[in-house]
Amino acid sequence: MKNSNLPTKYEKQAVAAQEKTRTLTPPVDIFDAGDALVVVADLPGVDQEHIDINIEKNVLTLKAEPSTRVSEPNLLHEFVLHPFYRQFQLGELVDQDKVRAELRYGVLTVYLPKVAEKQPKKIDVKVG
Amino acid sequence: MRNFWDPFREFEALYREMEQLFDQVNPVRRIFGRITDGPLSASYPLMNVGEDKDNVYVEVLAPGLNPESIEVTVLNDQLRIAGEKAPLKTDIKPEAFYRCERGAGRFVRTLTLPVEVEADKVTADYKNGILLVTLPKQAAAKPKQIAVKVN
Numbered sequence: 001m002k003n004s005n006l007p008t009k010y011e012k013q014a015v016a017a018q019e020k021t022r023t024l025t026p027p028v029d030i031f032d033a034g035d036a037l038v039v040v041a042d043l044p045g046v047d048q049e050h051i052d053i054n055i056e057k058n059v060l061t062l063k064a065e066p067s068t069r070v071s072e073p074n075l076l077h078e079f080v081l082h083p084f085y086r087q088f089q090l091g092e093l094v095d096q097d098k099v100r101a102e103l104r105y106g107v108l109t110v111y112l113p114k115v116a117e118k119q120p121k122k123i124d125v126k127v128g
Numbered sequence: 129m130r131n132f133w134d135p136f137r138e139f140e141a142l143y144r145e146m147e148q149l150f151d152q153v154n155p156v157r158r159i160f161g162r163i164t165d166g167p168l169s170a171s172y173p174l175m176n177v178g179e180d181k182d183n184v185y186v187e188v189l190a191p192g193l194n195p196e197s198i199e200v201t202v203l204n205d206q207l208r209i210a211g212e213k214a215p216l217k218t219d220i221k222p223e224a225f226y227r228c229e230r231g232a233g234r235f236v237r238t239l240t241l242p243v244e245v246e247a248d249k250v251t252a253d254y255k256n257g258i259l260l261v262t263l264p265k266q267a268a269a270k271p272k273q274i275a276v277k278v279n
Contacts, residue, residue, distance in 0.1 A: 106191030106257015
């Protein structure tokens with residue numbers, strides 16, 4: 001029975017662990033608004049306090065914890081809310097101090113202003 | 129009575145099996161897949177329905193609706209929910225989009241309720257993109273506790 005394909009108890013544990021860390025990928029719209037990148041994400045059931053937006057090394061990470069829970073859906077069960085998680089690689093350099101976000105009716109909008117391009121500096125040559 | 133061999137029924141069964149297989153591989157698809165199809169999908173918005181002895185609760189997963197556009201109506205045992213998912217502002221050029229997954233538009237969904245409800249006392253709250261409709265049951269539909277006599 002060495003080459004058995006039956007799941008072992010270790011695999012069962014792995015499934016349980018996967019269940020615990022399961023996340024949902026929220027659908028997003030991302031567009032270039034000229035001076036900023038705008039990320040719009042559907043995050044239903046999430047309170048403002050439970051959203052975590054992080055930018056590190058040009059990677060934007062969105063994390064959110066849904067909290068709405070009313071009754072046990074004992075008649076019809078079409079959706080389950082798990083924590084939301086999604087990462088994006090940002091192409092443009094973002095001015096991290098000016099990032100702002102707002103949450104409205106379960107939709108998160110993140111504004112990521114681009115860093116103003118450096119203008120070539122002109123140096124006057126004094127002839128003395 | 130389908131006594132003859134129906135190739136399309138075979139295809140349907142195969143299709144369902146494939147769906148289940150994909151769902152096992154990618155659980156996100158099972159749970160969230162239909163949301164990403166957006167308001168144009170056949171069963172948008174997704175609903176959870178539960179009951180206790182007094183009320184029926186309908187939770188509707190619908191982020192980003194125009195609050196003024198939400199219509200909840202009850203007729204006999206039919207609950208009808210209509211609304212509009214607000215589009216983004218329209219002056220964005222199509223080529224400015226990097227991702228476009230959320231979708232927008234009007235939707236209608238009707239649901240047959242399991243019991244008669246008090247249509248005048250139905251309440252609906254829209255919070256954090258989830259619409260909660262609470263439908264109090266009619267007195268006749270509530271369960272009655274029957275005392276058991278022991279002789």
